[in-house]
Amino acid sequence: MLARLFAPTLEVSAHCDLPCGVYDPAQARIEAESIKAVIAKVADNDDPDFRTRAILIKEQRSELVKHHLWVLWTDYFKPPHFEKYPQLHTLVNEATKLAGASGTKGELDAAKADELLAKIDEIAEIFWETKKA
Amino acid sequence: MLARLFAPTLEVSAHCDLPCGVYDPAQARIEAESIKAVIAKVADNDDPDFRTRAILIKEQRSELVKHHLWVLWTDYFKPPHFEKYPQLHTLVNEATKLAGASGTKGELDAAKADELLAKIDEIAEIFWETKKA
Amino acid sequence: MLARLFAPTLEVSAHCDLPCGVYDPAQARIEAESIKAVIAKVADNDDPDFRTRAILIKEQRSELVKHHLWVLWTDYFKPPHFEKYPQLHTLVNEATKLAGASGTKGELDAAKADELLAKIDEIAEIFWETKKA
């Protein structure tokens, strides 16, 4: 199972022409899952100190989601990708908005976290399509 | 033009509805000026240790330029801005590419730094127009 | 005055002899404006989660204000500056104290933020005078 899990990732570096050359939308997704998990834990716990820590951790994870998505947008995706996927700019912009401040009216709202995960999956789908091309 | 560019800074916070609410393209510009200054210094100095430090500092400044531009793109600019300025996604994407890895074939190339500064000024112009609106 | 304050930014890099060579008190000021904006938002909002986030963001901005002022004090200002402006050490020390822990008894106190902004403007005035010299 492990081999299967990592297999497509290993291909990545071979086709890449940037200084580092390894990208993987899984990085953003893992952090977004943390956000979802934190929200679930807060829902079961009304200790104010726990809530403070949860908000702090969620804030850090949000920064990491945004960072990983920004890196994909700037360093991995190229003009031909933006031409082929005209929704890509908006998609990444909406995902980072969801991860960040704009998603915070519903701050600890599980639905927002699911929306974020869905956007990341859309980005990942495009990402893996560009890898196959 | 620069004076005009920075003048409204103080107004900013009053009209903003985000958690922090203060944005300023000057943050990206100051870091980009550092990049330009570093490149100029390296051109006058062929000590290899100095060059190593210059590359290191330039790398950090590049990260900061990218970060400040990403924050504008995600946290400040909203869908109506992207509608009104259809070039905005591409503009920010190109600026961050210039600041980052994609600008590094011409790594310590002053022309690349000037291009980056010009892109940041284009973004700043849009930014200040949206402030006046 | 603000316009005048920021106007020479572009000149900066030309006169500087340090590794990076670009300094600008605007960096500290923008972060201090964030602190002021955060305090204003908290005053209008009594959701405890929002308050937690506000304190967290304010804490980060305070660190950035301190960092930018420390960099000016250590890397930009030189012995002749400290001789010409004998109040400069105390001024920067008080500004960083206001930004940091010492300003926190009045933690989310708008008056403290205004005091901080005033100190930064005093530092900036000296900074721009040394640029003209």
Next chain:
Amino acid sequence: MLARLFAPTLEVSAHCDLPCGVYDPAQARIEAESIKAVIAKVADNDDPDFRTRAILIKEQRSELVKHHLWVLWTDYFKPPHFEKYPQLHTLVNEATKLAGASGTKGELDAAKADELLAKIDEIAEIFWETKKA
């Protein structure tokens, strides 16, 4: 394919009882693949500035590999895991040593990067076994 790729990760959060509760050895592996890719690129390129940047990026990736492995060792693995897998302490210690300073005599040595990847896969195998339990 995407669904298959992320599927086992999603289960993770459900069984976890820590504050954040989402762990994934893929985080360390992606950074270690970057190290391998950087080394490969340096082998094809003898520009000294490129080499400086490669070492800098490799150093940062090494820190991230170490950090992700340390987090697994401290936050995810529990006494029963260390009992069941008596090699686990040594395995994580060796992997972090390989990622860090101890792996640097052969600094840009592809064989060291492969060794590191193999150790991370061993840790990941144990990790996923503990998930199934």
Next chain:
Amino acid sequence: MLARLFAPTLEVSAHCDLPCGVYDPAQARIEAESIKAVIAKVADNDDPDFRTRAILIKEQRSELVKHHLWVLWTDYFKPPHFEKYPQLHTLVNEATKLAGASGTKGELDAAKADELLAKIDEIAEIFWETKKA
């Protein structure tokens, strides 16, 4: 008194063969003392904003304790140390667990901070023994 305080530290660098070569368990201890001090202050203060800041600062200090201990475990301690002190892996693992998430059920619990300090002292004792050897 100062000379006495720093004296043993100065020896350190002489015997070390790593890239940086200076280690000192005092780094972890100072941060752990901060944790203890923060907990004591919170016990005397029931302002919710102060409590939020205390949790935030404690969280950062915990990260630093963990980081300094991880660095000792990975970069300073070598296979012969782990052989001579078979409890060392578990000791460091428990100390980092206490500093981090696992110590947080008793989040602001002074007893946990004392336990952490005692573990760090055990590690330090081993550390200084290996220095004398």
Next chain:
Amino acid sequence: MLARLFAPTLEVSAHCDLPCGVYDPAQARIEAESIKAVIAKVADNDDPDFRTRAILIKEQRSELVKHHLWVLWTDYFKPPHFEKYPQLHTLVNEATKLAGASGTKGELDAAKADELLAKIDEIAEIFWETKKA
């Protein structure tokens, strides 16, 4: 020996009235010793990659020295200290200048590192005197 080493540090937190309340000039000193050790290692090693890494690590340690000294200057020292020790501002300013950019013309110069250590010891002496008072 360990007890003796840590004894004076433990007193610290008791007399302090700041949010965290634990300060120790040892933090700056340990990082400055790293700088000295790095310089010594570079003197024995002319591999350019090693030199690049050494510069990178030295740069990071310099930042940490500066940071720890800045924190003492802003958060620990109070107006009565600056009155009693009129040289204190200049002393800390010179120490941070030595740690940073201004000390880099003699970039990997052991004499500069010794000067930095001497300045830190002067600051530490004042620090411990204020503790006794």
